[in-house]
Amino acid sequence: MERVRFEEVSKRYVLGERLNAREALAGAVRRAARRTVQPPDELWSLRDVSFAVADGEALGIVGRNGAGKSTILKILAGITSPSAGVSRTRGRVAALLEVGTGFHPELTGRENVFLNGAVLGMSRRDLVRRFEDIVNFAGTERFLDTPIKRYSSGMQLRLAFAVAAHLEPDVLVVDEVLAVGDAEFQRKCIGRMAEAEQEGRTVVFVSHDLDTLTRLCRRGIWLEAGQVREVGSAQAIVRDYLASGLTSSSSGGALLASGPVTVRDVGVSPASGRPGAALFREDAFVIRVGFDLAEEVPGLDLTLFVTTPNGVRVLDEALSDQGPVQLAAGSYCAELSVPPVLNFGEFTVGLWIGTMHQDFIHETAVTTFTLVGTGHDRPERILVTNAPFEIHAIPSLASGPITGEAGVD
Ligand SMILES: Nc1ncnc2c1ncn2[C@@H]1O[C@H](COP(=O)(O)OP(=O)(O)OP(=O)(O)O)[C@@H](O)[C@H]1O
Ligand SMILES: [Mg+2]
Structure with missing residues (x-):
């Protein structure tokens, strides 16, 4: 009805x-x-x-x-x-x-x-x-x-x-x-x-x-x-x-251009291996942004972020997090190396370039990628960190020998 x-x-x-x-x-x-x-x-x-x-x-x-x-x-x-x-x-x-x-x-x-x-x-x-x-x-x-x-x-x-x-x-x-x-x-x-x-x-x-x-x-x-x-x-x-922020780079022309910044291409590839190869959940990967800078812009910064299909922003990294950025006019390739912490699935890469006072490239989705692999029966989680997880018997409460080797030295 x-x-x-x-x-x-x-x-x-x-x-x-x-x-x-x-x-x-x-x-x-x-x-x-x-x-x-x-x-x-x-x-x-x-x-x-x-x-x-x-x-x-x-x-x-x-x-x-x-x-x-x-x-x-x-x-x-x-x-x-x-x-x-x-x-x-x-x-x-x-x-x-x-x-x-x-x-x-x-x-x-x-x-x-x-x-x-x-x-x-x-x-x-x-x-x-x-x-x-x-x-x-x-x-x-x-x-x-x-x-x-x-x-x-x-x-x-x-x-x-x-x-x-x-x-x-x-x-x-x-x-x-x-x-x-x-x-x-x-x-x-x-x-x-x-x-x-x-x-x-x-x-x-x-x-x-x-x-x-x-x-x-x-x-x-x-x-x-x-x-x-x-x-x-x-x-x-x-x-x-x-994905609608996507612009095709197949034309060979600029992906995005604004002010002194022209973004030529954005790609995602395995950290070790050829570009275009499948991305496995267990392996690190690199997000690359190729761009030209027509002039030096004081305080210029670039951020890359990764979102899930539901829009959850799981990564958001700025070049300036690593220290001061100062770029003369020229062509550059920025590379963000991402350790294997994401679960399998589809992700979207977003980009922002600007200064404290000005956006040159507004936050935009620029490409998508898929990590293949398994989530070890937990597809719901976004991160797979394999964070250390230990169990210790507390002597006064546990009777008998300590079982399990995790955390026992
Ligand atoms: N009372 C109004 N008088 C004139 N224009 C209006 C009025 N209400 C809405 N608009 C215009 O109609 C368009 C649609 O507005 P609407 O509020 O429906 O957008 P929205 O999708 O809810 O946006 P947001 O995500 O910002 O809430 C906008 O361009 C807005 O400026
Ligand atoms: Mg509204």
């Missing part, structure tokens, strides 16, 4: 009000001079976006800043309406969009919980039954009779999430806000969202935390400049989204 359907939804914002007074005046004078009426500046936040979410499905939306993710959620929650197209949602929608959204600042926490429930169409009986769960989850019982305006933003978030997640909505919409809470609360929220999904509720989740997103959502949408670039399994979407 379908819960949410977007059919060629477009959203247009008029930007006129963003102009400052001087620009607005200049525009008015210009228009008067030309005696023509100019249409106001407009921006299409969404363009012909179509998708559907089934009952009980968790959908994750990814995309760069300004891609239109929050706009989709606002339309879903009924806070704004499409300029064109149709959006249909069956059932009750609870949305957690921004800190404090949906709360009345003058009312107390308790009053706000009841107000939210009423807005969602819950009966008073259901509300009373759920009230304790909400308050326990939020951990704000001491402040129940305090006006919301005296809550810290973290407390508001906790209560808002608790309300949205416990008022038995058919559709739970959550936008990024988890980033505001502490780690423990984030875990609780993710757990609660997973529960909501298991209870058969539909969840729509926007996050730049791709790891959490793939754990929580089975399906995904990748939004780019207001349009759907890809729909599919969350895993596949995240992988393609991460």
Whole structure:
């Protein structure tokens, strides 16, 4: 059964009000001079976006800043309406969009919980039954009779999430806000969202935390400049989204160029062995960046980072970590030697070049590589460090001889 359907939804914002007074005046004078009426500046936040979410499905939306993710959620929650197209949602929608959204600042926490429930169409009986769960989850019982305006933003978030997640909505919409809470609360929220999904509720989740997103959502949408670039399994979407920074170096031209820096090529190869050979999990490997520098740039630095398909950054190394960097104009090859600490799987290499004050090459994914091998039955782990792990019998507690040779000298 379908819960949410977007059919060629477009959203247009008029930007006129963003102009400052001087620009607005200049525009008015210009228009008067030309005696023509100019249409106001407009921006299409969404363009012909179509998708559907089934009952009980968790959908994750990814995309760069300004891609239109929050706009989709606002339309879903009924806070704004499409300029064109149709959006249909069956059932009750609870949305957690921004800190404090949906709360009345003058009312107390308790009053706000009841107000939210009423807005969602819950009966008073259901509300009373759920009230304790909400308050326990939020951990704000001491402040129940305090006006919301005296809550810290973290407390508001906790209560808002608790309300949205416990008022038995058919559709739970959550936008990024988890980033505001502490780690423990984030875990609780993710757990609660997973529960909501298991209870058969539909969840729509926007996050730049791709790891959490793939754990929580089975399906995904990748939004780019207001349009759907890809729909599919969350895993596949995240992988393609991460790899989208890739630029092909096959043309022989520059990969990336900005200011005095031109990146010619980026490659990953075994530390010992020919370039292009398979990379084994058990072996060290080298990431190489070939670049040209048109002039000496004081304080120039280069970082390489490695992320998992879910977006977890496992390595992030700066050239300057090793000591001061000073490069004259010329051609260079930077080499990062990575010891065999990563588990098998797919990884993405990212690059940044700049100074304290200026980015020449913004953080960009530049290539991907795959480590082959086995994770010794623990594919979930990212690192395989073989860190020393010993066991010692404690004489006063253990009876009999010490068994096992590890750590015994
Ligand atoms: N009220 C508004 N008035 C004018 N423009 C708006 C308004 N709200 C959003 N926009 C514009 O619409 C576009 C999409 O914005 P949206 O907030 O949906 O992006 P987003 O994908 O959520 O980005 P982020 O990752 O930064 O949260 C942006 O260019 C934004 O500037
Ligand atoms: Mg947003």
